[in-house]
Amino acid sequence: MTENINSNNTDNNTSKMAAFPTMPTIPSDRPWLDAYERYGIDATIDMPDDETSLLEVFERNFSRYGQKPAYICMGASISYKQLDLYSRQIASYLQSLGLIKGDKVAVMMPNLLQYPIVALGIIRAGMVLVNVNPLYTSRELSHQLHDSGAKALFIVENFAKTYQEAEDKGQVQHVVVCKIGDMLGTIKGRVVNLVARHIKKMIPSYNLPDSISFKQALGAVSASKYKRPDLTLSDVALLQYTGGTTGVAKGAMLSHGNLVANMLQIKVLIDSAFEDDINSEDVILTALPLYHVFSFMVCGMYGMYQGLAGLLIPNPRDLDGLIKEMDKYKPAFVPAVNTLFNGLVHKDSFADLDFSNLKASIGGGMSVLPSVAKEWHKITGLPIVEGYGLSETSPVVAFNPMTIAEFTGKIGIPASSTDVILIDDDENEVAIGERGEICVKGPQVMLGYQNRPEETTKTFTAHGYLKTGDIGIMDDKGFIKIVDRKKDMIIVSGFNVYPNEIEEAMSEHPAIVECGAIGIPSDERGEDPKLFVVKKGNVTEKELLDFGKKNLTGYKRPRHIQFVDELPKSNVGKILRKELRKMEGLE
Numbered sequence: 001m002t003e004n005i006n007s008n009n010t011d012n013n014t015s016k017m018a019a020f021p022t023m024p025t026i027p028s029d030r031p032w033l034d035a036y037e038r039y040g041i042d043a044t045i046d047m048p049d050d051e052t053s054l055l056e057v058f059e060r061n062f063s064r065y066g067q068k069p070a071y072i073c074m075g076a077s078i079s080y081k082q083l084d085l086y087s088r089q090i091a092s093y094l095q096s097l098g099l100i101k102g103d104k105v106a107v108m109m110p111n112l113l114q115y116p117i118v119a120l121g122i123i124r125a126g127m128v129l130v131n132v133n134p135l136y137t138s139r140e141l142s143h144q145l146h147d148s149g150a151k152a153l154f155i156v157e158n159f160a161k162t163y164q165e166a167e168d169k170g171q172v173q174h175v176v177v178c179k180i181g182d183m184l185g186t187i188k189g190r191v192v193n194l195v196a197r198h199i200k201k202m203i204p205s206y207n208l209p210d211s212i213s214f215k216q217a218l219g220a221v222s223a224s225k226y227k228r229p230d231l232t233l234s235d236v237a238l239l240q241y242t243g244g245t246t247g248v249a250k251g252a253m254l255s256h257g258n259l260v261a262n263m264l265q266i267k268v269l270i271d272s273a274f275e276d277d278i279n280s281e282d283v284i285l286t287a288l289p290l291y292h293v294f295s296f297m298v299c300g301m302y303g304m305y306q307g308l309a310g311l312l313i314p315n316p317r318d319l320d321g322l323i324k325e326m327d328k329y330k331p332a333f334v335p336a337v338n339t340l341f342n343g344l345v346h347k348d349s350f351a352d353l354d355f356s357n358l359k360a361s362i363g364g365g366m367s368v369l370p371s372v373a374k375e376w377h378k379i380t381g382l383p384i385v386e387g388y389g390l391s392e393t394s395p396v397v398a399f400n401p402m403t404i405a406e407f408t409g410k411i412g413i414p415a416s417s418t419d420v421i422l423i424d425d426d427e428n429e430v431a432i433g434e435r436g437e438i439c440v441k442g443p444q445v446m447l448g449y450q451n452r453p454e455e456t457t458k459t460f461t462a463h464g465y466l467k468t469g470d471i472g473i474m475d476d477k478g479f480i481k482i483v484d485r486k487k488d489m490i491i492v493s494g495f496n497v498y499p500n501e502i503e504e505a506m507s508e509h510p511a512i513v514e515c516g517a518i519g520i521p522s523d524e525r526g527e528d529p530k531l532f533v534v535k536k537g538n539v540t541e542k543e544l545l546d547f548g549k550k551n552l553t554g555y556k557r558p559r560h561i562q563f564v565d566e567l568p569k570s571n572v573g574k575i576l577r578k579e580l581r582k583m584e585g586l587e
Contacts (some may be wrong), residue, residue, distance in 0.1 A: 022534030032478025090121025126229030242391035251450035261443035273402035365494025390539035490519030511539035
């Protein structure tokens with residue numbers, strides 16, 4: 001079973017069951033319980049005492065793994081001992097500002113060594129981490145800062161101009177600007193920063209007179225000044241913004257207990273196949289951005305809990321550079337989305353890599369295409385093991401057993417201590433083999449949406465199951481296959497995109513009378529947003545695509561524009577996206 005996070009004793013594998021309010025009772029007739037036994041997966045996790053938190057997890061890691069590399073990036077690395085010191089320094093700095101337990105602190109950066117230092121520092125200070133996509137436009141950033149109530153922001157200087165141009169900076173009082181090379185050593189750091197600014201021209205001119213540098217923040221207050229806060233499993237640790245199942249982007253409130261539970265659920269899965277085969281030299285590829293909940297949990301939280309070294313890739317779009325890093329460090333675990341798997345298998349140099357260290361390839365964030373999975377298996381010798389989750393569930397809900405021989409095309413069985421039901425429109429459970437909306441109850445399910453109690457209530461069934469908006473079929477072995485999406489969500493490279501947000505942003509163009517957005521299939525990204533537009537004047541497709549680039553981050557902006565005379569609507573005037581999909585030949 002899972003081990004006790006309350007102790008740094010490596011021989012102590014006992015733990016106390018917690019009176020944790022969201023631990024469900026799983027009925028004995030659930031079909032996947034036999035699958036647990038068949039694949040050697042523990043049916044339950046043992047939660048630690050309610051009065052503990054992620055702080056015990058972090059402290060256990062630092063004590064247990066000390067001098068081991070915690071993260072590697074651009075040839076530099078930091079050990080667990082250094083991560084302990086640096087994160088305490090950041091925590092001390094935040095506390096010195098007068099910020100208190102529960103205050104929100106936003107982080108807007110790609111996968112750099114600064115990210116885990118800052119993220120852990122925020123949580124260790126008793127504050128709430130707010131993950132922000134660094135590619136957001138100023139409009140998108142304004143929404144998230146205002147909605148989250150963040151009082152401080154850590155931002156990489158490449159994107160500082162975005163913050164400068166944000167019309168609504170919410171409650172932000174303190175801004176810390178990071179340079180790419182800050183943690184790469186004096187000489188290499190200077191070179192990297194020089195190249196980024198003057199050769200690659202990656203840093204637009206910005207003016208934030210009241211900001212301080214990351215190095216100033218890191219050295220501002222001694223780690224000895226750190227005051228360890230009193231935290232419990234019920235305290236919020238992370239605000240993870242998502243399109244959700246309805247509405248605009250909103251913050252899923254994930255507690256310390258949610259994150260600890262999901263970390264332990266992933267550990268149960270991995271241990272079922274590799275408990276005696278994970279060693280101190282194992283590397284986990286962290287190409288997916290840590291601000292995405294899948295990477296945050298699997299590569300960040302679980303990776304640290306297991307003592308793995310996270311190989312941070314700041315720019316996964318540079319596939320040649322990524323392959324060079326994989327060749328150098330030979331990762332044992334490769335979590336990725338279909339987009340990345342697909343890009344790699346189509347690079348000739350990828351097939352030349354040595355995969356003898358590879359233990360598992362884990363697919364999440366979006367559906368993995370069978371053709372991509374087949375090619376990956378052919379090249380690496382291992383199948384892609386697919387799972388399923390969402391921001392509201394920290395994120396893992398279900399997974400395939402790690403010992404499967406072939407890609408299944410299914411999302412697998414529910415995670416340990418997780419109950420999943422499929423329901424009809426009247427919230428009645430459907431029979432095995434019938435279509436229904438996937439609903440989840442478990443200790444990893446969020447507390448609710450920030451500032452949106454009514455929407456939180458609507459997201460749960462009368463019996464307390466989170467409604468995912470995905471339509472699935474469960475077979476008699478408990479394996480689930482997603483067959484449709486109930487809501488209008490578009491999933492681009494594993495990111496949720498809600499059509500309302502696209503339509504709202506694009507409607508600000510003076511030539512658009514009205515518009516409707518849907519997702520259309522994309523071999524590269526899973527889906528691409530397409531916009532149907534009723535226009536006035538002589539606006540061109542290119543003009544609207546360019547407008548989208550200015551107002552929406554890359555994965556949200558429309559990739560296709562189709563001009564129409566009118567949009568299909570209901571009798572109350574609602575745009576019928578289902579009819580738009582029919583026009584596209586998708587229904």
